[in-house]
Amino acid sequence: MAFSYGFFNAKNLDRVYTAEDFTSYLSSLICNGILDTYGDNFSVTTSGNLSVVIGTGKAWIGGHYFINDMAYTLDLRQYVDESLSRYVIIGISCDVSDSVRACKLEVKSGTAATSPSVPVFENTDTKTYLTLASVRLNGGITSISQSNIKDYRSDEKKCGYVKCILGKCRVSEMLLKMEQIDTLLAAYNKQISDLQYTVDLLQTKVDDLTGDIAATGQCGGDIYYVLYSNGKLLLRGTGAMYDYNSDNHSPFRDNETIKTLVVSSGITHLGEDAFMDTVNLTEVSLPDSLTSIADSAFMQSDDRIGYVHGLTNIVIPDKVSTLGGSAFWGTAITSITIPASVTAIGKYLCRDCLNLTEAHINGTLLGAYMFTGCTNLKTLTVSAKVKSIGECAFTYCSSLESISFYGTTSQWDSITKGSNWDGLSGMDVSLSGLTKIQCTDGHFEYDSTSKTWNEVND
Template sequence: MAFSYGFFNAKNLDRVYTAEDFTGYLSSMICNGVLDTYGNNFSVTAGEKLSVLIGTGKAWLNGHYFINDTVYTLDLRKYADESLSRYVTIGISCDVSDSVRACKLEVKSGTAATAPTIPVFENTDTKTYLTLASVRLNGGVTKITDANIKDYRADEKKCGYVKCILGKCRVSEMLVAMTVLTDRVQEMTGKLDTLQSTVDMLQLKVDDLTGDVIAVGSLGKEIYYVLYSNGNLLVRGTGEMYDYDLDTNLSPLRGNSDIQAVVIDEGIVSVGDYVFENCKNMKNITLPPSLTSIGQAAFMQGDNYIGEVCGLTNIAIPSKVTSISGSAFWGTAIESLVILDSVTEIGKYAFRDCTALKKVTINGTVIGEFMFVSCTKLSNFTIGSKLKKIGSNVFNYCSALKLITYDGTLAQWQTIEKGNNWDGKSAMDIAKSGLTKIQCTDGYLEYADGTWNEVKE
C-alpha cells in the first residue's frame, strides 16, 4: 500500500492501532536518552558497602519509556573479586523481541584482571541500550566510593539527554556541534595570534634597522627589551620574565609614558608581576603563542589614574595561557575580552575598574573573585558550558549588566560552584549589579524577590 494515516477515533473498532504504531510515532519525535527534567536523571552514586544508588528518572528508547520513581539500591557484591579488579557497566535496555517486550535495568560484568577493561553494551536489531555508568570494583575492597564511578549520561554515543520533546530537532547534537565549532574558532584564533605576532615582529625588525633606540634593558635572565623613539617596545628572549613589586624591586618600565605599543617575542612564557604597571600610553600589546601566564598587576593602571580610561585598549590572550593573576588588567581601557578554555586560574580583581569594557566571553573553567567589579559599561556577557566555578562578588557595581547568556542547560548551570554574592545581588544598594536573567539553552533563570527561579522553555 502506498499511503497510510492515523490516529483517529474508532467506530465499531474500525480504527485500531497497535503499540508498535504508537511507539513508531513517538520515536519520530523523541530522541533516545535520559529526560533531564525528571527526578535525578538516573544518577549513579555510591551506596552502602558494595552497592550503588540509582536515582529517579525517566528515559526514552525508540519510543518506549522506562521510569524509576524511587531511589533504587543495586547490590554489586557478587561481582567483586578477592584479589583482582573488575569493571561493571550499568545501563537501561529496551528489548522489543516477542518473548520479552520490556525495558529494564541491566548490569554487564567485565573480566577480573590486574588491568581490567570496561565492558560495553552492544545494540542489536531487537535490543537497545542506554549506558548510565561504569563502576570499578577494586580487588578485595569492601566499599565503593564515588571516585570509582564514571558517569556516561552526557555521552551522546552511549546515552545522552533528551533535550526537547521534539527530539528529532537533535538539540543534543547541535550542542555538541556548537562545542566543536567553538574549539575550531579557538584554534583559528590561535593561528591568527601567531600571524599577528609575526607581522608585529617584522615591523619591529624594520624599527631595528631604521628606528632610534631610546632605552634598553633586561626583564629576565634571558630576556631584554628595546624601546624605540616611535613608542614601539620590543621584548626579546626566552623563558620567564622577572617579577617586580611596588616597594624595593620596581620594574624598569613602570610608569613609562613613552611606550605606546609592545611586541613580546615567541619563546617567552610569562609576563612578570607589575612589569607594565602605570604605562598609561601603552595602548596595544602582542603576546606570543608561547605565553602561559600573566602576572600580578602586570598591566594595572595605578592609583594616579583612577577615574581615567588609559592603558591597553584591546587584548588577545593566547591559547596556551592557563593563569591570569590578580589585578592583571585593573583599570585598563579594554573594550572587549575573550577568555579561552585553556585558562583555569584567575586571581582577585583581574579586570576591576575596566570602565570601557562592554563585551565579555568566558570559555574557561573559572571566573575569579571580584573579577569585574565596577565595570560600569559591561552589558554583553557570555559563558561557555565548560565553566566550573564563579568566584565571590564578581559583578558588584556592574549596573549595565542585565543578562548573562550561558551555553549550557539549566541543569548544567546548577552544577557550577558559585561564591558568596557572585551575582552582585547581595551587595549594598549602591553596589548591586543590574543582573536579572540568565539565559540557558533549555530555559532561563529569573531573579525575583531575592532568589533565582528556573523557567523551562
C-alpha cells in the same frame, strides 16, 4: 469550528483551557522521542539473569512527558518458553483515552517459534508508543546477554530522540554544534593572532635595521628589551621577566612613550607591575610560550572617575594558566576571552574596565571581584567547564542583565559560588543588573524579594 485561539487570562471564567490544550501546544514545539540530555536515555541493559534494567530518562509523546528517575528492573521470566524462542519488545506508551490518561512502560511478547519474528507496537488514535528495544529469549534460556538486546532508540520510525524546535537536530547535537562553532571561532581568532604576531615580529626586524633606538636594558634573567623612538617596545629572550614592586619599579612604569609591546617567543612570564601605568600602551602581541601574567602587569592606577587608558585589547595565549590579580585593572580593553588553559585568577582581574562590553570564559573559573565596576559589560558567556565563581565577581555590573551558560541547570547548580558572587546580596544592589542565567535546558531568574535564584524549565 474553523478558527481557534489561546491563551488568555480568564475574566469571570470566560476563558477555560484544559491540559490537552497545553499538550497540543507543546507537541508543536517538541518532537516525540527521548530527551537525550536527561539521565541514561532509557538504556536497556542486561542484569545477568532473566531481567533487564531500564535506565533513567525522560520522553515526550504528543506533548506529554514520561520520566524515569531511578533504574528499573524488568523481570522477563514469564516470557521464556522451554523449547522455542521468542522476541519481546519494550516501550513507552502514552494513552490519552478518558479511561486511562497515563504514560507507562510496556512489554509486548511475540509468538514462540523456531524462527520467531519481532512483534510491533501498533499506534491508535488514542495511544502512541516509543519502542526502546527488543530482547530475544531463546528456548530454555537462563540468562540474557547484551547481544540478545537490540536498541531501537535511534530508529526514527520506532522511537527517536527529541529534536529542537526546527526539527533539524537532537538537543545534544545542537549543543555539540554550538561547541564546535566556538572551537572554530577560537581557532580562527588564534590564527589571526598568530598572523598578527608574525607581522609584529617582522616589523620589529625592520625597526632593528631602520629604527632609532631610544633605550635598551635587561628585564629578566635572560630577557632584554629594546625601546624604539616610534614607541615600540620589544622583549627578547627566554624564561620569566623580573617581578617588580613599589620599592623596585619596572623600567617601563609611567613611561608615556611606549605605544606597542611585542614579546618574543620563549618568554614565559610577564612580571608583576611590569607595564603598570604605561598610559599610551594600547597594543600587545604575546607569544604562545607565555604561561603566566603576574599581578598588576598592565594595571592603570589612575583613580579618576570614568577614566581608563592603556590596553585597548588583549589576546591571551592558549598556554597561559595563571592570570594575576589586578592584571588589567583600569585598562581600556573592550573585550576579553579567558582561555581553557587558565586555572588560577587573582582578585580584581578586570576591575573598573569601563570600556569592557563583552567577556567569554572558556576556563574553569571566574576570579573574585573579577568584573567589579565594569559598568558597560553587557555580554558574558560561560563554558560548562567552569567549576567556581569567586566572591563579588559581578558587583556594580549595572549593564549585565544575563549570563549565557553553555551547560545545563544542574551543571550551573554544581558550580561553587563565593559570597555575593552576583552582586545582588550586598548592602547596595541598585547598581547590579543581573537577573537571568540562561542554560541549555532552562534558566534561573532572580527573585529580588526573597533574594534567591529560581529555576525555570524552558
